[in-house]
Amino acid sequence: MTWHFTKMHGAGNDFVMLDGVTQSIELTPQRVRALAHRQFGIGADQVLLVEPARRPDADFRYRIFNADGGEVEHCGNGARCFVRFVHHRGLSSANPLRAEIATGIIVLAEHEDHTVTVDMGSTRFEPEALPFDTTGLEPVSVGEDTLWTLPTTPPSQVSLVAISNPHAVQVVDNVDTAPVATVGPAIESDPRFAHRVNAGFMQVIDTHHIRVRVYERGAGETLACGTGACAAVAAGIRRGLLQSPVRVDTRGGTLSIAWDGAQLRMTGPTAIVFEGQVSPEALDAIALPA
Structure with missing residues (x-):
């Protein structure tokens, strides 16, 4: 066969x-x-x-x-x-x-x-949606978003986003030099995430343009992650850093993502x-x- x-x-x-x-x-x-x-x-x-x-x-x-x-x-x-x-x-x-x-x-x-x-589909931001154990952690409010600090080296301040699968998104100065290969797997396997997590690294170019790298559960860093790009856009809009629609440059290509606070749409090749x-x-x- x-x-x-x-x-x-x-x-x-x-x-x-x-x-x-x-x-x-x-x-x-x-x-x-x-x-x-x-x-x-x-x-x-x-x-x-x-x-x-x-x-x-x-x-x-x-x-x-x-x-x-x-x-x-x-x-x-x-x-x-x-x-x-x-x-x-x-x-x-x-x-x-x-x-x-x-x-x-x-x-x-x-x-x-x-x-x-x-x-x-649906996008959720509460810790239980991933799920994520917040015991002992202090939340930080930024705009409409809530950030949580993970004990990586250096520490990672992440937004939690569930788009069917779980994402932890942090803002970095430059995705080219971001510690994706070291901090990515540390976040992915952090025991606070019951089902592991996709670790996203977002660089804001302007309010309608970002660059993203993602260390994915069970796959490592990929050239593009669609849900990871969507999670970054949603987190960026909630933080007040972005406005819809957003161009997302990944290492493998460009995606266009629009979010009105309810409906999230992604277009790409x-x-x-x-x-x-x-x-x-x-x-x-x-x-x-x-």
Whole structure:
């Protein structure tokens, strides 16, 4: 048995896309890790699986697996690629599409230039939404936002944002010199975050323009993180640093994000890189390094 796959990316955030509608796909943590491994497999930040919807108000179910094998709630760049993939594979011609994710329904529309706009769903800021344990910490109010100080080196003052998945966003002077490789994993694995967290680093250029880097749960730093970019914009607007819409420059490309305090929309590019076939039995046999 072989599975057909499509390799895609959205602003450099890359994915192995699997059609679980016309194929029988059974993913295990080993198979996800093997698919995502850049030396032993195809290579990707995440593996994305499209399945038949379980809800009557959705067109498809869309599932996201990080490179470490764990399933997560949401991926904004992946959501854009999901729409392009569904149309490319002829699974549906509907536009917009309604996708069932772990935390609800998101609405997505593909444009003629293959950019995609995603209605990102609900955005929450209270610690319990991530969840995050605030015991012993003193909150700091900035504008409409609340900042929490984490004991990293140097200390990190972060905004908490839940966009289906959890984010901790801090403002830095320059993302090029920000300690993403050291502070990122320290924040990601901080035990106060019950399900780990995506660590975002935001540089404000002006009120409508930021640069962002994100250290993602289970994937490390990626060239772009859609929900991370959205979290940065929401946090920046709440702090009084930004105004909608906002151009977000990531290391892999540019996103446009608009937020009115309720509805959060992201528009960005998609790209098909190549297609191929892979054997699940071969994935099972790969001896991955620890």
